[in-house]
Amino acid sequence: MRISREEVQRIALLARLELTSVEEAELIQHFDKMLTYVEKLNQLNTDGVEPTAHAVAVPSPLREDRVTNQADTNALLQNAPAREANFFKVPKIIE
């Protein structure tokens, strides 16, 4: 296997996912298959090849720093899983 259970658990923490042990086992298999498959890229010599991040390179456009949207607090809070008055209600952040 190309990846250990501990490593899957480490990635899951980075990805903020909680996994069952069955899911962990399935992911070990999946990683094994995918990492073997993508290894074919190593057949290619890419020395000196520039990486492509975007197919069409565009410079970052700049714009005036001014307010264009209207604050609609209520509309934005309507999708909140929990709210109190005009605030998002979230779990305690500082433990």
Next chain:
Amino acid sequence: MALYSLTLHDATDLLRTRQLSAQELTRSVLERIRTTDAQTHSYLTVCETLALSQAEAADRILAAGGATPPLCGIPIAVKDVILTKGIRSTAGSKILEHFVPPYDATVTRRLREAGAVIIGKVNCDEFAMGSSTENSAFLPSRNPWELTRVPGGSSGGSATAVAADQALAALGTDTGGSIRLPSSFCGVVGLKPTYGRVSRFGVVAYASSLDQVGPFAKDVRDCALMLQAIAGHDPQDSTSINTPVPEYQARLNQGVRGLKIGIPKEYFVEGMQPAVEAAVRQAVAEFAALGAQPVPISLPHTEYAIATYYLIATAEASSNLARYDGMKYGYRAPQTEGLVETYRRTRAQGFGDEVKRRIMLGTYVLSAGYYDAYYLKAQKVRTLIRRDFLKAFGDCDVIATPVAPTTAFRLGEKTADPLIMYLSDIFTIAVNLAGLPGLSVPCGFDENDMPIGVQLIGKPFGEDVLLQAAYAYEQTTPWHTRKPPL
């Protein structure tokens, strides 16, 4: 002929000459959805009341005469990853099951400004990750030509809605083939525009350097009309490109005489369904009979496209999907202790298996110690893939290939092995990596009466040439006129 089976351009003619009202047309489509969608499962949300009020508004504009907007009164379906203000937009995910966007995507706004009637939101693989619509968190859509088969994905509901006459046209998105594959499987016309041609503002992001919005249509003329409505620069999408939009419909009649059509040898491989290869080769012969000139070309890095894609797309996905944390919108897991546990449980319960697989792989390839070996390597191979196309376009104007190695497969046939499912996109995925436009147009049927599509790939911003070539082909072939037995 039933009103719902009209093409967009025929309906527009009838609406403008007042032989048909937008309300009659919308009611006919709503009735068609009511009688057939239990079989196809195209829709996640049908906006009956809103659609009828938009149709009423369209009728007022049409009655006033004078200049009418281009899609006035036309019922259009929108993939559920595209935000629609006030209309639930789930992206096919439980984590957004009750999400009602407070704003419109730019493409939605453009449809509204063009006078379109948004008839509903259509099904897709969760966060557009999949090739069959079986990854929808709600239910799989079914192919209208044969209900035991998949419609393709990820924009499966867009394709089934158009093929089954449950909308006159639809919008979808395409990150690795998600417009072209379902178009081919369902026998409709689908176009993935050049990266940057259409705004992505307000479209739920999967892999931002690959995602692009595009139309599904009943024929090539309709496809041109839809692209016209959504194409163009948008200051709210910094990757949208400010280059003039041609008049697509005006160029449809220009034919293919003298057009050089590149045939890449790497796209005709062993293991292809014989009927698919035969239909695509016949289409190439048809183009030659119309005066085009087929030229053999080579795209030598084709076999590396899927591996490259699954490193780049999952990396981008893991980053894009970090926003689903259960804090400001979307699902939040109840009864958790502490912040990190809330995040982890929310995402564990809110995301489906395929989304988790891609987030995990993407997180891994971006993590310390692996970045260069996987992500950076893939970005370099992406350069080689793009160079293949640019070199080939020195010898040809358009490239013709199959859309997929087979026609629509059966539900459940490829769900056991994700990698087998990924290989469905073997002929479409390189086009996204290179940022090029690609179009699927019907070119025949296999021995089971399942539709086959031919893919035309163009130069950057060469959508006009793709539409022109597909239109010339469509005029001489009957495939787009056949309807599924629903």
